[in-house]
Amino acid sequence: MSKFDHIRPFYDTEVNQAIRGIVDDPMMKAIMNFTFPAMEESEWKRQLNRTHSIRDFQINFIYPAIEMVLKRSSEGLSYSGLDQLDQHVPYLFISNHRDIILDTSLLNYVLYNNGLMMTSSAIGDNLVKRPLLKTLSKLTRNFMVQRGLSSRELLESSKLMSEYIQDLLFHENRSVWIAQREGRTKDGNDATQKGVLKMISMARGEVGEMEYFKNIHIVPVSISYEYDPTDVLKMPELMAKSRSEVYVKHENEDFNTILNGIMGQKKHIHVHVDKPLDDEIDKIIKTGESPNKQLQYLSEVIDEKIIGNYKLWPTNYIAHDLLHNSQQFADEYSALERDQFQERMKEGIDLRDELAVKNFLSMYANPVTNQEALKVKE
Structure with missing residues (x-):
């Protein structure tokens, strides 16, 4: 047993059994029919049942699914900045967050297209309550961010997640994607929460905080959709906030948002990947300011990169x-x-x-x- 077992994705040794557990699910059938409209059911089932690794599942099934999503619901995906990355170096991608599933899926799509390492990605466990969604999430190298915890549980969960991110980067040599804030940006104001950065650095041990951030190679990512496919779905929460009211999610709201994000019209999409913030972090260290002030500087730098590289449509x-x-x-x-x-x-x-x-x-x-x-x- 590993201490990460309840948050980690599947090991490759678990992949085939997990796939066999969902291959007959009606929703899985819908996904496969959407992805491979000309393929007989018996054939895609046969191919799924022969899959034994996350990489094979991603390349042979998720990659074509994303291609079909782009074909059906967009006018094209463009990207920039990937030439600044080294295929052998694991990065911590800190991204703005507009869509539950697509943000990380599209980043991995462009990383794979450019011969770069795909990520292990953070996702809230509240978003994958349905068994099929949880299985698919773990089959696409997502790890669970636990939501709805008490203050004490949250602290322990944050420590564990920080250790897991460290383990991925340093021991598994695997890049990681995490959103710059908890939850999606609803109002178009992309801003990094210092709490996310504090969580990431909890596992640093005796290493200085900024030195640790330099060691994990932070890369800001900006993703922009010409049309936000979930713009109307975001309105009730924005309206409640404008009226200083408490917003309570409806049942199935997250699931409907996932579906609309995938199938809703996006027109053009752009992903910009910046270079690692090593030089910027060196400058922050040289200020000699307090750790809290330096953390504030880092969050501001990430914001400037994400906002400045956001493609305006x-x-x-x-x-x-x-x-x-x-x-x-x-x-x-x-x-x-x-x-x-x-x-x-x-x-x-x-x-x-x-x-x-x-x-x-x-x-x-x-x-x-x-x-x-x-x-x-x-």
């Missing part, structure tokens, strides 16, 4: 102009693109509700606002 500029009743960025989009965006907004929310309109537009406009603020800062 016509939808972002349109929303910004509509929100501010201006033509400031009119050269960044066409009249047709503006009409299409307004039609999407009309279908998703009640245009008579000023607060709803403001929240919907801000979701898309805030990345523009934040990039403009960075330019002023520079």
Whole structure:
């Protein structure tokens, strides 16, 4: 028994048995029929039953599934920055977080396409309560972040996760993906929570905190969707927050969000992978500031990288102009693109509700606002 057993993904020795346990699940059939529409059921079942490693499962089944998702629900995926990475070095990818499943899936898709190491990825255990989802998660090298814990349990869970991330990076030589904050960004303001960084560094032992962060090669990742496929689903929580109300998730809300994220229209998608923050961390160390201040500096650097490298789409500029009743960025989009965006907004929310309109537009406009603020800062 390993102390990581209740959070780790499957070992390769467990993969085949896990697959055989879900191969007849109706939802698995739906996934396979979507991924391989021309293949007989007996054939994809035969291929699944012959699969004995996570890598084979990812390459032979998840990779084609992502390709089909991109074909059916996007107008293309682009990426940049991967030439700055070494295929032999494990990295800690810290990413903005917009979609439950796709963010990490698309990063791994582009990593694999470029001959780079795929990641082991953090996912909240509240998102994979259904047995099939939990099995698929563990078959795609996800490890569980435990949610809904008491303060004492949370501390122990954080220590364990920090140790596991360290084990992956240093002993398994495996890259890791983790979101910059707990939960997805709903309002378009991508910001790193210092608590995430504190958790990561808990396993550092006697090594200085910034030195540890340098040793694990932090790489900021920015992912942007021209259309957020879950934009309308995010609205109830944003509305509750605007009214200072407590938001309570509905049953099956996370599951519906996963489905909409996968199948909803995204138009264009871009993934930017920055270079490791080694030089930036050296500069932070040289400040000689207190550990807490240095941690704040690091979170600010990560934010600047993620916000600055976020690819802005016509939808972002349109929303910004509509929100501010201006033509400031009119050269960044066409009249047709503006009409299409307004039609999407009309279908998703009640245009008579000023607060709803403001929240919907801000979701898309805030990345523009934040990039403009960075330019002023520079």
